[in-house]
Amino acid sequence: MTEQLTIAMPKGRIFEEAAELLRTAGYTLPPEFDDSRKLIIDVAEENFRFILSKPMDVATYVEHGVADLGIAGKDVLLEEERDVYELLDLKISPCYLAVAGLPGTKMNDVAPKVATKYPKVAEAFFREQGEQVEIIKLNGSIELAPLIGLSDRIVDIVSTGRTLKENGLVEFETITPITSRLIVNPVSYRMKDERISAMVNALSKVI
Ligand code: PRP
Numbered sequence: 001m002t003e004q005l006t007i008a009m010p011k012g013r014i015f016e017e018a019a020e021l022l023r024t025a026g027y028t029l030p031p032e033f034d035d036s037r038k039l040i041i042d043v044a045e046e047n048f049r050f051i052l053s054k055p056m057d058v059a060t061y062v063e064h065g066v067a068d069l070g071i072a073g074k075d076v077l078l079e080e081e082r083d084v085y086e087l088l089d090l091k092i093s094p095c096y097l098a099v100a101g102l103p104g105t106k107m108n109d110v111a112p113k114v115a116t117k118y119p120k121v122a123e124a125f126f127r128e129q130g131e132q133v134e135i136i137k138l139n140g141s142i143e144l145a146p147l148i149g150l151s152d153r154i155v156d157i158v159s160t161g162r163t164l165k166e167n168g169l170v171e172f173e174t175i176t177p178i179t180s181r182l183i184v185n186p187v188s189y190r191m192k193d194e195r196i197s198a199m200v201n202a203l204s205k206v207i
Contacts, residue, residue, distance in 0.1 A: 004047045008067035010055035014180050017092040018071045025202040068188035074178045079118045088182040091207050095159040097175040101146050112152045115145030122155035143167045
């Protein structure tokens with residue numbers, strides 16, 4: 001019997017693409033896998049245990065070793081700075097982080113405000129530009145902030161650009177492109193080296 005691999009995956013949009021990629025790489029995942037509400041799913045055929053979490057929490061599970069592997073967006077990895085290794089760029093869920101706001105507006109000269117789900121990334125970006133900003137941490141619907149006068153700018157994910165467009169916002173700067181990555185706990189990487197390497201090889205072939 002092969003040793004069990006525990007894999008943390010985000011619920012939501014990355015999940016479907018990641019499941020598809022694992023199937024293409026030759027792993028058997030049962031059909032009910034896709035629309036389950038369970039938070040722990042055991043796949044006996046492959047001796048996998050999946051932990052389904054919020055995107056921002058995937059790297060936390062992996063860092064603490066309760067998951068050997070994880071699939072997480074580069075946005076989350078940049079923000080969370082967890083002690084994990086990044087093994088593979090899965091090239092799924094491509095998008096980018098950008099600065100956006102209302103068209104024709106300038107940032108306030110005194111204490112400009114930036115709303116975001118990514119306070120560390122946003123702070124570092126504006127610091128590098130030599131701008132001191134006040135970061136306002138939100139947990140979602142970031143595009144609301146400039147519309148209701150909460151902030152001058154937002155730092156957020158842009159995928160199709162529809163959310164910005166439909167809310168009358170424009171992009172001012174691109175920060176960095178984002179895709180999902182396969183991450184590993186450093187101890188698991190040593191202890192379960194054979195299984196993990198086999199997965200990296202199988203996934204590499206189909207990316
Ligand atoms: C993300 C992101 C943007 C939107 C971008 O939000 O924060 O709001 O997707 O996608 P688009 O460019 O294709 O319109 P998400 O749906 O994850 O919800 P959130 O409001 O909870 O962040």
